[in-house]
Amino acid sequence: MNNFYITTAIDYVNGSPHLGHAYEKVLTDVIARIRRMMGDKVHFLTGVDEHGQKVQQTARKRGIPPQQFCDEISAEFRALLPKLNVANDDFIRTTEERHKRVVRDILQQLFDKGEIYKAEYQGYYSTRQEQFLQEKDRNPDGTWPELFGEVTEITESNYFFKLRSYQAWLVQFLTENENFVFPKFRQKQVLEFLKEPLNDLCISRPRERLEWGIPLPFDEDFVTYVWFDALTNYYSAVVDQPGVWPADWHVIGKDILVPPHAVYWTIMLKAAGLPLPKGIIAHGWWSFKGAKMSKSTGNVIEPGAFVAEYGTDALRYFFLREMSVGQDSDFTDLQFQARYNADLANNLGNLLNRTLNMTNRFAGGVVPAAGAAGEPEAELRALWEQTRAEVLKLWDGFQFHIALERTMAFVTATNAYVEKRAPWKLGKSIEASDRALLETSLATMAESLRLAAALLGPFIPGTVDKIHGALGRTPATDWTKECQWGGCLQGAKVAPSLVLFPRIQADDKAAVKS
Ligand code: MSP
Numbered sequence: 001m002n003n004f005y006i007t008t009a010i011d012y013v014n015g016s017p018h019l020g021h022a023y024e025k026v027l028t029d030v031i032a033r034i035r036r037m038m039g040d041k042v043h044f045l046t047g048v049d050e051h052g053q054k055v056q057q058t059a060r061k062r063g064i065p066p067q068q069f070c071d072e073i074s075a076e077f078r079a080l081l082p083k084l085n086v087a088n089d090d091f092i093r094t095t096e097e098r099h100k101r102v103v104r105d106i107l108q109q110l111f112d113k114g115e116i117y118k119a120e121y122q123g124y125y126s127t128r129q130e131q132f133l134q135e136k137d138r139n140p141d142g143t144w145p146e147l148f149g150e151v152t153e154i155t156e157s158n159y160f161f162k163l164r165s166y167q168a169w170l171v172q173f174l175t176e177n178e179n180f181v182f183p184k185f186r187q188k189q190v191l192e193f194l195k196e197p198l199n200d201l202c203i204s205r206p207r208e209r210l211e212w213g214i215p216l217p218f219d220e221d222f223v224t225y226v227w228f229d230a231l232t233n234y235y236s237a238v239v240d241q242p243g244v245w246p247a248d249w250h251v252i253g254k255d256i257l258v259p260p261h262a263v264y265w266t267i268m269l270k271a272a273g274l275p276l277p278k279g280i281i282a283h284g285w286w287s288f289k290g291a292k293m294s295k296s297t298g299n300v301i302e303p304g305a306f307v308a309e310y311g312t313d314a315l316r317y318f319f320l321r322e323m324s325v326g327q328d329s330d331f332t333d334l335q336f337q338a339r340y341n342a343d344l345a346n347n348l349g350n351l352l353n354r355t356l357n358m359t360n361r362f363a364g365g366v367v368p369a370a371g372a373a374g375e376p377e378a379e380l381r382a383l384w385e386q387t388r389a390e391v392l393k394l395w396d397g398f399q400f401h402i403a404l405e406r407t408m409a410f411v412t413a414t415n416a417y418v419e420k421r422a423p424w425k426l427g428k429s430i431e432a433s434d435r436a437l438l439e440t441s442l443a444t445m446a447e448s449l450r451l452a453a454a455l456l457g458p459f460i461p462g463t464v465d466k467i468h469g470a471l472g473r474t475p476a477t478d479w480t481k482e483c484q485w486g487g488c489l490q491g492a493k494v495a496p497s498l499v500l501f502p503r504i505q506a507d508d509k510a511a512v513k514s
Contacts, residue, residue, distance in 0.1 A: 004040040005244050006032050007234050009252045010049040010092065013073035014058045017080050018293055019331060020253070020286050022303035023319050027283060027400075028251040029086040030320060033458035034395055037479045043244050045237050046081070047092035048074045052226035053130050053205075056212035066212045070095055083304050085312045085462055092237045094214075094229055102236035103229050104217040106272050107203075111218045115162050115271045118219075121202060122155040130226055132202055159204040159222060166267040167198045173266070179279065181262060182398060183326035186254065186282045190262040201264060203228045231265045235274065247277040254326075257282040281398065284328035301331065313460035314340050314501065320459050321405070325398045337504045344501040347411050348452070348463075352500055354418055355445045356470060359494045362427040363442055367471075367489040370443035371436045377444050380417050381485050383410060384451055388483055391455050400459070407455045414448040417441075446471060446489045454482045463500055470495040 008028045011021050025046060032044040050070040059069035074093055081088060092099060110116050124133040128149030138144060144151045171194050174180055174187060181187035204222035205213060213223030238244040252261055261280055269276050287293065293300045307315050318336055321343065323329040359365055373381070387410045394403035418441070426438035450471060457464045457475075468475055472492040476482040 001039065001041040003043070003243050004032075004035045005043045005045070005238065005247045006035075006249045006251065007044075007247055008046040009250075009256060010047040010094065010230055010233050011077055012052075012054065013048050013050050013070050013077065014054040016073065017077050017303060019288070019301045019303055019306075020293060021077070022080065022084055022315070023286055023323070024251060024253065024283065025081060025086045025088075026084055026316050026319050027281075027325065029084070029088070030316075030400065030458045031249065031251070031398075032087065033461065037458060039479070043090070043238065043241070044088045045090045045092060045234065046086070046088045047090075047233060047237070048077050048094070049226070049230045049233075050074065050093055050095045051213045051223075051229055053127055053210055053212075056210065057127075059212075067095065080304055083307050083312065084316070090237055092233050094233055098240075099233055099236040100214050102239050103214050103224060103232045106232060106235075106268070107224065107228075108217045110161065110268075110271055111159075113271070116159050116203065117162070118157060118159050120155065121158050123153070124151050125154050126151050130205075134199075156206055156209075158202045158206070159216065159219070160200040161203045161228070161268075162271075163201045163264070163267055164198045166270055167194060169270065170194060170263065170266060173276075174262075181257065182279060182281045186257055186326065190258050193258045193263070198263070201225070201228070227260050227264060228268070231260065231268060234265075234277070235269075246275040249279050249281050250277055251281045251283065254282045254284055281325065283325055284323065286323070287328065287330045289332050290330055310336075310340065310504075311462075311501070313463045314344060317344060317404070317460050320400045322401065324401050340501065341503055343408050345503045347408055347415065348456075349500040351411055351415055351418075351445070351449055351452075352467060352470060352498060354415075355442075355449055356494050356497050358423050358427070359442055359446065360496060362423060362438055365494050365496070367446045367492045367494065368439035368443050369490045370447070370487050371440040373440070374437075376417050376420050377440065380413060380444065380448060383413050384448065384485055388451075388455070403455075404459065407452060410448070410455075411452050414445065414452070417448070418445055443487060443490065446492070446494070447485065447487065450489060451483065451485065454479070466498065466500060470498045 006028055008024050011017065028044065028046070032042050036042045055070060056066055059066040062069060070093070078091055081091070107116070121132065126133055126144070126148035129147065133144070133148065133151060137148070171191065174191055178184070178187065181190060203225045204216055205225060207215070207221050207223055210223055213226065214229055216222045216224060234247055234250060235245055250261060257280065266276055288299050288301060291297070291299050303315070318339055321339060322335065359367060387406050390406050391403045394400070394406070421437065421441035423438050423441045426434045426441065429435070449467065453464045453467045454475070471489060472494050473489065
């Protein structure tokens with residue numbers, strides 16, 4: 001069995017989870033589910049990033065110890081996962097002993113090899129970004145960009161990791177592995193970044209300034225820089241599980257590709273003599289109604305409340321249908337409703353309704369055998385074969401938005417087929433040939449619905465379970481078989497009725513807001 005290891009970024013716990021965090025988990029879950037379905041032995045890791053200045057500061061403001069603060073917020077992040085129907089295999093917290101131990105081991109190992117040295121640093125430091133700044137980071141007018149927050153001039157001794165000595169190796173590695181970062185244009189950005197000489201990475205913070213971190217094993221007066229600590233989670237979580245490392249994909253947002261993942265992490269692994277992940281997927285960012293999501297402006301959707309109102313699968317579907325992986329997207333209530341009503345309620349939901357309704361009305365609730373196929377059946381079947389082949393290719397290239405569009409086009413075609421055959425008319429006829437055609441059309445509707453469900457499973461798993469239930473069946477464990485056209489439902493007893501997605505009325509619009 002092929003091992004497949006996939007991770008998300010680990011979220012900072014200095015605020016509650018928002019839509020952006022939810023998207024990344026769902027995207028990763030979709031890929032994990034696809035691979036599980038294909039027969040891989042999947043390990044799916046997510047978690048939280050708990051150390052660093054921001055957490056220390058926020059906890060202080062709240063007047064509670066940092067560990068207590070982390071416990072509270074981490075619980076919120078963890079509780080969101082089942083609400084999104086995200087089936088992760090593990091959840092890591094960077095304050096866990098299993099993680100701290102590995103961070104310290106790697107640091108010690110790099111120190112012993114001479115990859116880490118102590119030096120005096122004098123310069124500017126941004127607390128908000130927890131990073132040292134250089135002259136080139138200033139605005140043209142000499143001020144510091146707002147994203148750095150308060151900038152102070154400091155002189156201190158610190159430990160540095162020899163990033164620079166690996167620069168040439170990294171450039172060569174990326175040149176030889178041109179699909180290391182998805183999408184490709186992001187890989188170009190990494191190479192662009194590497195045109196400037198790298199500085200060695202300061203991997204420590206003096207304890208008097210920052211207590212909330214992992215002490216360096218070789219000098220307890222310092223704690224580990226939060227990125228060095230956090231990146232190690234991908235490895236520390238599986239260090240005791242043979243055959244899992246290296247990861248297949250790290251799924252992250254575009255903001256943390258360069259330099260943390262593409263530069264620091266790759267070089268940390270190389271220096272530690274560990275295999276590199278097979279690739280990094282850098283997704284885009286969601287804005288909300290055209291603006292950056294921000295708590296201070298109230299421009300934020302709480303994903304838990306949102307799915308409580310519209311359903312987990314409505315959000316999952318929207319995320320994957322709307323965003324092209326790697327590009328940015330905007331979340332608006334109107335667009336959400338439009339997709340929900342058109343694709344889920346009126347197309348997929350309607351097909352299930354009609355199938356149940358007519359099978360009950362004209363066939364005693366039992367899916368009949370399909371008779372000889374006429375032209376409409378042959379056309380639908382040909383469209384299925386084409387859709388299946390296309391969708392598999394699109395999945396491979398992470399083109400999920402187009403894959404869903406194609407899958408829904410097959411559902412639309414099935415609804416059009418129903419209009420053409422008009423079983424409600426055939427059901428009233430007393431001709432034997434009409435009876436045969438009626439049975440064929442009922443069988444074909446149910447079969448097409450079953451097949452569409454096979455391609456929708458990774459995206460809207462809860463809904464697909466309901467569809468299977470309503471069609472009175474358990475899906476085949478062999479997914480290739482599940483995707484084959486051919487009367488699998490004959491004799492199945494269907495449910496009396498089921499509404500998958502109640503239409504959102506225009507009046508409810510006010511309900512979809514921040
Ligand atoms: N803790 C670091 C990651 C360490 S990984 C070893 C971090 N945390 S974060 O909470 O700020 O972000 C977590 C993930 O959420 C990142 O991949 C980030 O890109 C993603 N998103 C945060 N806001 C987002 C949107 N508005 N839209 C989509 N994803 C967004 O960075």
